[in-house]
Amino acid sequence: MSLTLNAQIDRVEPPFWYAGMKNTELQIMFYGKDIAQYQVTVSNGIKITNVKRTENPNYLFVTIDTKKISATDLIFNFKNNNKESFTQKYTLKKRRENSAQRKSYDASDMMYLLMPDRFANGNRNNDSEDATTEKFNRELPGGRHGGDIEGIIKNLDYISSLGATTIWSTPLCEDNDAAFSYHTYGQSDVYKIDPRYGTNDDYVRLSSEMHKKNMKLVMDYVTNHWGIEHWMMKDLPTREWINQFDSYTQTNHKRTVIHDTHASKIDTETCLNGWFAPSMPDLNLANLLALKYLTQNAIWWIEYADLDGFRVDTFNYSDPKGIAKWTKSVTDEYPNFNIVGEVWMQSQAQISYWQKDSPISKIQDYNSNLPTVMDFTLFEATSKAFNEDDGSWDKGMIKLYDNFTNDFLYPNTNNMLVFVENHDTNRFNETYGNDIRKYKMAMALIATVRGIPQLYYGSEIGMTGDKGKGDADIRQDFPGGWEGDENNAFIKEGRTPGQSEYFDYTSKLFNWRKTKSVVHFGKMTHYIPENNVYVYFRYNTNESVMVLINNSNETHTINTHRFKENIKDFKIGKDVISELTFDITSEIIIEPKSVLILELK
Template identity: 80%
Template structure:
């Protein structure tokens, strides 16, 4: 039998207060702000307009005011009542806190504190990476595990599993910091890390290109403070930190994708549509409109929604996010993923907004095209693009045509009109197309390609030829982690094979290639050559900014000079399988009255007055005297 229990001792006025409290709580539950982005900003920016995103349940029902005499220039409410975009003028905003007040028709109010912080000294004029640098590309999950405490996290779906080739292996920011001296010993002066912001996909999240929160470092890598500390530790060593920025897409798990501010925040079709990857349609005067639409608006993959840079709210959000990271983490440059997959005008506006704020800031874009003309189209102030009244404002592009040549040329031993070193020569004959060929990123491999040492079956002679080329021609050389110890990997086996763990980065690794005594003889040969070459390059202004004269390859031998008023360097690359005698009278316009040259690697001095003997599949880098 159920009993009805009466509680006569409860005061009725108290019950009324409880009811009123619960009623007002039901109102204020609509007003809980879950996200404020950017989370704070900086005083004294060149562009004083700041668009702040406030996100919370039905927040659009509120009117917004702000304290401290700061002017609200625009309030944008969208079809999703959970968002308000408030634009303020920070020109008169002083360093410190101020308060936003939110009030609805029921006279309910709540407040949100916001901060303007002080910028670092000379922040706007910060230096960036350039042709004096050597960039080291690493994937943090596969480089080194500096802390076991963050291998798995409660709030991220994919957990640590080093036994799974495509799983999370536990590399982190602490692992990078602990091995900065190793990277510096290679002669590297800059680090490009693949993205570090949170990627909350349930599988294959280790590459972090499907980001789920672009204001937050993935907790399996560390914290935002750890990222700032990485930049600080690098700057102590005169090294530069390059962020891998993705403007084209986010991950399907991004918090905003799950509750879109506007339907057109991302590019959408009636049914899922993937990009056709034909970015040539952007400048192709014969291209169809449907092909252009699919190329620009199609998704990269089903788990990476395509951001709509034609939407002013989206574009402003991405511009501010990029600038926020530069200020907050004290960054030295960007590498931009899938640069020309985005709306051309939108990505140009994004780029120009950043370089307007930071005139010396370098940005290199991934423009994976098949000809120099197509790549030159995307570099800032391109005369080719100007024909179509377009300017990307992108300072630097990646030299994919040089990469393609390098990936084949060292196996082409026989002399033919279109094989062997002529491919390298021909690549540089088209430098006239680029507004600034010396501000291009050069590489023999990266995280998306077959490993160089896989392609050439760990023939260290061919590695030395390729590294010599990168180190001595125009542009900015980039090395992919592990190449310097002979790491290989087969793209045909999947991306995980080209992104293997660096030996010694994990406790218990039997081979620790981070330290001299831990390297095998084979690893040491790779490392010692790489270190000597790029440490030599660090101080050579003639390589950084000198002129270049090259000679048509003869017998598969490529000869070129880098020179300035102060110094001349002669480079010989013998790609044949025979020892060759190179007659030097042909090079008099550059060798002039020099009589000898000291080889940078062997330190042996060669007489250059008549001929130079060079061994098969080898290089000479001669400092002429």
């Protein structure tokens, strides 16, 4: 990806581009000492449609029209007083075949979320790098532990063996913070993979190796903020590139102000323009230069690394109109491209507001254009329900039932990311004291309800972590990812008996799900829980699956006549885990704290 720069130019971004894009307007940012004083032209008869200068003379934003231009090298000429001063080559590359029509992830997939620094160290040579401040220190819980892209590549077969088809890795671009840089959400260069993870070429190789195994790669993209060490923060293109106040102002995190008809202007401004943290400058997506820069950066990564989707961090912290334009620009370029946004809200109506074509946001004439949202209300329900043994009016399995009763608010329930934990929450197995019965019930739930299931690395071997002890505790190293680890959970013979029980259940469940279109896209009918037992069906014209979750401490005999409208003429059900067969014509006996997933015959 190397780009030879003229001595007068320090950076060109995007570093190259692609011919044949739907949006032919390309904004190229040239950065160098006093570069704005130059007049610029370009070869090959290319039309320059706009030259934008800001109050900072070190930036020049040049927009060209690439329509009908094939892959080629362009030459930009920089003149001063009509005398040529220097030139800069710029490449338009050929796109991959059918790039615009790439297939993304959907409800037929299972997404595996990992943090690269904590997953596996595949290359000891990049544990520390001269170009980045923080060095390797595995003894420090919040330090750099050395996990990298090579570690992911070496363990793709392990991830695939779980039934996972898609990997969402937390950000991989450079984060040069002096401490806690391992999470990489405070990025310092969004065109460069953090050298402690590997190179840009390594990231492309990860994508390629995954595609060979029919797996999909999702990039964690951050539109709301960069890190304080981002190179632009030392020399902003324009004051309006980031949101600024007279003194440091942190966001109030109250994203409800965006749709709240009673919200004050100061609360709204603080929410949208306040910084996430002192180390994370807030990007201003209302600024057209910054918005275009972020849009092109996202599209560049899709083309360059052959990506299959995005997960967008803090989606609804950004300027609403700006983030909607960003999302539409990406999906206009790639009509099948899926993007899931982090919309951490407390009600279904508030989450629905942020999904594309929502009937809720339509009231306010707003459309986020975001295809997929994260089901945080389901997450909240699963973090409590399995400890509530006696199902009453609003306890136990009623919490799960009630979550799905509000699905009418969503325009597309198949485009919901369903999960019981992620890298920002308490570990599920911590919450439930490593009670594997509760883990099995929860995994069965997210594997069989509507939407796209997401598994957080290590949950499948019983890993725990208490967020109350700090983020590092919920982001511990995967055992076996480092040379010398006594316990190697990546391989069957290296797992403890307890780890094996978690792994074997998870693997069998999600590998079964992988081929079941009735679960991916079938309809759902559920029944009001009784005695803390929740029963629901997934079905289409050809298949039917009956799910029974007994969250009580008692064995229950379930009279199946209540479910006649779904059981119809089916006589037996085969449990996908135990492979035992059940007569479903009159009653089913289910053990305490257990689940049955019955394929009806």
